[in-house]
Amino acid sequence: MTATRGLEGIVAAESKISSIIDDTLTYVGYNIDDLAENASFEEVVYLLWHTRLPKADELAELKQQLAENAAIPQDIIATFKAMPLNTVHPMAALRTAISLLGVYDEEADEMTPEANYRKAIRLQAKISTIVTAFSRVRRGLEPVAPKPELGYAANFLYMLHGKEPEAIEIEAFNKALVLHADHELNASTFTARVCVATLSDVYSGITAAIGALKGPLHGGANEQVMRMLSEIGTIDNVESWVQNKLDNKEKIMGFGHRVYRKGDPRAKHLRLMSEKLTKLTGKPELYDMSVKIHDMVVGQKGLPANVDFFSASVYDSLGIEHDLFTPIFAVSRTSGWIAHILEQYANNRLIRPRAEYVGPGIQKYVPVDAR
Numbered sequence: 253m254t255a256t257r258g259l260e261g262i263v264a265a266e267s268k269i270s271s272i273i274d275d276t277l278t279y280v281g282y283n284i285d286d287l288a289e290n291a292s293f294e295e296v297v298y299l300l301w302h303t304r305l306p307k308a309d310e311l312a313e314l315k316q317q318l319a320e321n322a323a324i325p326q327d328i329i330a331t332f333k334a335m336p337l338n339t340v341h342p343m344a345a346l347r348t349a350i351s352l353l354g355v356y357d358e359e360a361d362e363m364t365p366e367a368n369y370r371k372a373i374r375l376q377a378k379i380s381t382i383v384t385a386f387s388r389v390r391r392g393l394e395p396v397a398p399k400p401e402l403g404y405a406a407n408f409l410y411m412l413h414g415k416e417p418e419a420i421e422i423e424a425f426n427k428a429l430v431l432h433a434d435h436e437l438n439a440s441t442f443t444a445r446v447c448v449a450t451l452s453d454v455y456s457g458i459t460a461a462i463g464a465l466k467g468p469l470h471g472g473a474n475e476q477v478m479r480m481l482s483e484i485g486t487i488d489n490v491e492s493w494v495q496n497k498l499d500n501k502e503k504i505m506g507f508g509h510r511v512y513r514k515g516d517p518r519a520k521h522l523r524l525m526s527e528k529l530t531k532l533t534g535k536p537e538l539y540d541m542s543v544k545i546h547d548m549v550v551g552q553k554g555l556p557a558n559v560d561f562f563s564a565s566v567y568d569s570l571g572i573e574h575d576l577f578t579p580i581f582a583v584s585r586t587s588g589w590i591a592h593i594l595e596q597y598a599n600n601r602l603i604r605p606r607a608e609y610v611g612p613g614i615q616k617y618v619p620v621d622a623r
């Protein structure tokens with residue numbers, strides 16, 4: 253038995269949900285470029301959960317269900333208020349809140365496909381409210397209730413900022429949600445599948461996935477990209493800062509990918525949005541700095557940008573706090589995690605690989621006072 257480091261190249265599941273073939277990403281056969289240009293996030297949620305696009309009445313029904321289920325238990329707000337708000341990371345707060353949500357769901361351990369679908373709706377509806385409520389509680393503000401007539405993307409920004417977003421903000425945020433919704437067997441999705449393959453419940457699967465997404469090698473990279481941009485500060489500092497990192501063989505966040513070789517197809521959409529939004533918000537230097545970093549990393553290391561690189565300046569332009577970037581990734585990716593969880597339940601087998609043992613040979617136990 254020989255281990256494959258990081259399971260690189262190992263095919264660990266069959267899936268009908270999304271695919272990455274020759275650097276092309278599709279959701280259920282639809283090219284991500286097509287969906288990013290044309291689809292609403294709610295259509296993508298339906299597509300991932302039903303493996304087909306919704307008809308008009310089905311989309312209307314999903315939108316209504318998401319709106320009707322957006323309220324969260326007051327105890328979650330109370331728990332946020334009891335947290336050490338100056339230090340807690342929103343991903344830790346989110347992980348806790350989703351776990352707590354499961355405590356309040358009487359159907360949490362009901363394993364029929366119908367009950368699991370109802371939980372899917374509740375989770376997707378409430379996660380947006382949870383992330384925005386946490387942000388507002390932390391800022392000493394009251395949470396804002398969602399407006400049923402607004403779509404998912406618009407509602408998130410409305411609940412966060414307390415005012416209805418402009419059309420261009422809705423378009424950008426919807427596109428970001430579409431682009432982040434699913435990505436084959438990435439680390440957090442794999443985590444979710446491993447968790448529920450023991451026949452554990454949906455809330456456990458999503459809580460586990462949030463834990464995996466939090467790390468800076470995965471979803472946590474978008475916050476780190478913004479930290480890098482803030483640390484660099486001005487375009488004149490880019491060259492020496494990046495060169496220093498590259499010379500010291502340090503990683504530049506937002507670059508590289510386990511699967512893509514030529515590039516992440518999502519990055520170009522985020523790059524275009526970043527260019528547009530940073531101009532509109534009067535911070536074009538953020539985009540110019542990003543491009544300069546990009547050209548150096550691509551030029552010297554041949555490493556293309558991944559989804560996390562340009563999303564940072566997009567979210568910053570939407571007035572979003574930097575440590576909310578990864579929770580927003582989780583809001584979108586919940587749709588993909590749920591799709592994979594439902595797929596796993598539908599054809600389940602325990603996921604239990606082996607380890608190559610590289611420790612010492614057989615040893616004889618020695619009593620503690622004789623060691």
Ligand SMILES: CC(=O)SCCNC(=O)CCNC(=O)[C@H](O)C(C)(C)COP(=O)(O)OP(=O)(O)OC[C@H]1O[C@@H](n2cnc3c(N)ncnc32)[C@H](O)[C@@H]1OP(=O)(O)O
Nearest residue numbers: 468469470471473502503504505506507508509510558560
């Ligand atoms: C949504 C997402 O999860 S997208 C990924 C988000 N993560 C990041 O942006 C973090 C930065 N990127 C990385 O750490 C990696 O590219 C990963 C984790 C995404 C992929 O990792 P792996 O496939 O395991 O590649 P690994 O980390 O082994 O890197 C291979 C080589 O490329 C280098 N490399 C990879 N990424 C980077 C980077 N961002 N900056 C500089 N060098 C890098 C490594 O140092 C390594 O070099 P070496 O062979 O000389 O030691």
Ligand SMILES: O=C([O-])CC(=O)C(=O)O
Nearest residue numbers: 434435437438439510559
């Ligand atoms: O697929 C991966 O390894 C990481 C990624 O890009 C994602 O989850 O969107």
